[in-house]
Amino acid sequence: xxxxxxxxxxxxxxxxxxxxxxxxxxxxxxxxxxxxxxxxxxxxxxxxxxxxxxxxxxxxxxxxxxxxxxxxxxxxxxxxxxxxxxxxxxxxxxxxxxxxxxxxxxxxxxxxxxxxxxxxxxxxxxxxxxxxxxxxxxxxxxxxxxxxxxxxxxxxxxxxxxxxxx
Numbered sequence: 001x002x003x004x005x006x007x008x009x010x011x012x013x014x015x016x017x018x019x020x021x022x023x024x025x026x027x028x029x030x031x032x033x034x035x036x037x038x039x040x041x042x043x044x045x046x047x048x049x050x051x052x053x054x055x056x057x058x059x060x061x062x063x064x065x066x067x068x069x070x071x072x073x074x075x076x077x078x079x080x081x082x083x084x085x086x087x088x089x090x091x092x093x094x095x096x097x098x099x100x101x102x103x104x105x106x107x108x109x110x111x112x113x114x115x116x117x118x119x120x121x122x123x124x125x126x127x128x129x130x131x132x133x134x135x136x137x138x139x140x141x142x143x144x145x146x147x148x149x150x151x152x153x154x155x156x157x158x159x160x161x162x163x164x165x166x
Contacts, residue, residue: 005144008130008164009113009151011095011101019046021071028067039094040064049101052096061087061095068099078159096124103159104132109156120150 021051022044029035029042035145040060044051053068056059069079085098105113110129117136125138125147148162 004137004139005141006135006164006166007144007148009105009134009136010163011078011081011105011158012161013081013101014018015047015049015101016074017077018051018101019044019152021075021077021114022051022068024074025064025068025071029064032067035060039092042068049103051055051099051101054090054095055097056094058087058095061097065097069138072122080157080159095105095141105134105160106132109158110134113151113156114121116151118156120147122147 004090026042028082029040038060039054040054040056042051042064043056044123053061053064055064063086065090065155069082069149072079072082077122083100083102087095087097092097107129110132113134114127114129117125122143123142125143127134127136127147136144136147138147151160152162
């Protein structure tokens with residue numbers, strides 16, 4: 001009997017790279033002329049999956065986001081995995097915005113991926129949800145590579161990683 005090959009579909013960002021990108025963004029914001037003398041802070045605790053932007057107004061908040069986004073891209077942190085919350089009023093007329101870092105595939109997205117794979121009518125490919133990942137297995141490596149191509153072609157709202165190829 002042929003041995004099944006498999007791979008895992010996951011998502012996430014390297015939290016060390018996130019911390020480095022935020023530190024670089026803090027330095028750039030501290031040195032920029034348009035941020036001198038105004039509230040412009042980034043609150044981040046190492047190892048957590050969220051950070052908070054705190055700015056004087058909408059314009060400064062958007063400018064801060066642009067700086068953070070540039071630093072994240074430079075550090076290969078997928079922007080699709082950063083979910084911006086709605087800006088909230090804070091003390092002194094300032095604004096706060098929470099940004100969540102997606103570290104695993106949410107169950108509803110995982111079910112959509114499994115349903116998509118099953119709807120494609122592959123001969124022997126099987127997909128199943130395993131925690132915050134999706135495992136795809138098949139006796140044929142060619143079929144698994146086709147699954148990867150088809151899943152990559154879709155927009156799932158997050159950056160997908162294909163690993164553990166065995």
